[in-house]
Amino acid sequence: MKRLHRFTMVAELAEWLGRMAILLIVLVVLAFRRESSEEARTELIIGALAGLQVIGSIVRYRLSGYAIQDGVFTMRSGWLVKVEKTIPLDRIQNVDIVRQPIHRLLGIAVVKIDAGSAGEEAKLSAVGLAEAEALIHQLQPAERRDAAHTDEHSAMPAPMETGAVVPARLRSHGEMLWQASFKDLLMVGFTENRTLVMIASVFGVISTFLPGLERNDGLMRDLSNPLERSNWGVGFWVVVLIGIFLLGWIASMVLAVIRFYGFELRHDGNTLRKSYGLLTATRSAIPLGRVQSLTVSAGWLRRRLGYWSVSVSTAGNALDPEVPDSGVLVPMAKSEKVGQLVGLAVPRAGWIPEAAITLPSSAIASRIIAKLAPFAIVASIVAWIWVAPSGRPFWPVFGSIYTALMILGGLHAWRSVVASAYWWNPDHVWSQGGVVTRYRQLLPATKIQGAAWTQSPTQRRFGLATVRLSFAGGNLVIRDLPAEDAREHARHWGRRSAETGDWLLDGI
């Protein structure tokens, strides 16, 4: 059993301080405001808490260990409750190296090993950087039994040798697929979909500062009064709104640079390796055969400029909050590059449809009713019971908001149907959709875990239904296609998946 890095204790302490920051600040403030005659109770509390934490860290460090032996990764931890986790190497979905600023300062890294099932994940809270890089290669060797990607004539790859000499540097490995320049990252931030933020900020500005709206809140009145008194005209508000847009845009560019700084995606045997991040540095390895589903998406601005982003989900990483942007393959790429990546991750699938099937026009009516009817009913009840009797000049305001929302909802339903399509070949299904952000999702038949056909009351009226194909980590959903087609697709893909091989290990 190997020990974790000694600095694990320091990193843990720093993490604990971060979590407890508010409480500690309160305690310190209390300590300073205390009369000198009082007992030093708060210092005692802080001291005791910190002491417990330090002792805990030391104990945890001394009891934790890990080993790779006979094709199995073993990790031991715990004092009162002893835990020994065992993960067969060929079940490992992906390995991530995450380094927050504190880890980088100390020259260590967190290694996360995903086995694809809930609660089975192993996290080495800190190992030395060189050790982490060695681990990622030992746990995710480039050549392994991910079947479809190996040459038909080549023999089965030899079983992994433990303790093999591993390269010290990760960056020098594999063929470079995509590398982000600083300009690329600015573009990523620039084209990020900010529609919602913009709408929200417009509403915020209007409701906070625009004169003439009734405000009862004392603070808001105090804040906005000087502005109201100053009698600035429409021009001022336009400038304010533009300023907010620009600020939002700049912020999103800065954020993109921080998130994806130094982004590199490499192709190394049967594994995709990527590294990125300015503050929290992440390195991941995604075995190609473990890709469960792939999504190509873009907001309206990015689409106009001809860029798309590509992400994949594996059984492990679907939504790991601790690994930022865990599924992203490239934050932004031109069509040809997207085609190359899709072809690499899921061979023979293609991402430009030859013949896509669009939804019937009755889907528009169905979506409008399904979306707007509940809203209309609730709004009417609210209006009737609470707003109308209050005696304010209410109907014009309410009526116009109501109508505007109805029209917006209708437009959204219409656009979403027009943008939706689906297509397939014998081994893959694609579904396309979205209004502002468009997406195309690809699901290989091998990875389908189950199929469902559902029909809501509205859909029944229009002879439509929804198909939902589940995979480990999510669903591919095709809404509002003709009921009979839907039934056929649900049955077909269920059967097709049963005919294919091992969903977890086989390539696509």
Added chain:
Amino acid sequence: MDHGSESLIPSVPPPILPEAGPVATTPEPVVTFTKSMLDPAVRLSWRWSNVITTVIFGSLMLGAELTVLRSVIAPPLFPGLLALAVMALIGICGQVFVEKQYRNWAFELTPQELIVEYGVVWRTQRSVPRPRIQHVSVNSGPIDRRLGLVSLSAYTAGSEATITIPGLTPVQAEAMRSALVRKR
């Protein structure tokens, strides 16, 4: 993995489907279930759980009405009327739904997949390929135990691809369980 002998499943005729694709190579017969309904007793189980949820929900609502709501909205004819009316409505609707729900519920085990169909307002047909089933569990709650019923859940790795069949007899459930976990 040998999961019991065929004698465990006396009530279920295992029709051997010829030329059943990939499973045709299996030496032993593939156990299937033709499309069938749930045990009629499941209606009683649903009725009782309806009654229980209605009573719990109703008492919460009664409490809310007698305390908070009375001060907010205009008081009704006499205290508690609103809650009782809503409770009665939900209860009656639930009881009417039970029949329909029972009629719409069906399950089928083909050589390739496990298929269920259910739903009154939202209708669903759900299928899971047999090779994708990771594990199977058989459960029985207090009401079901009295009625001699069990429910069977088949889990997959998919996020929404778990199938639960309520209202099975233990014999049926055991037959299905052993059929589903048999190594192919």
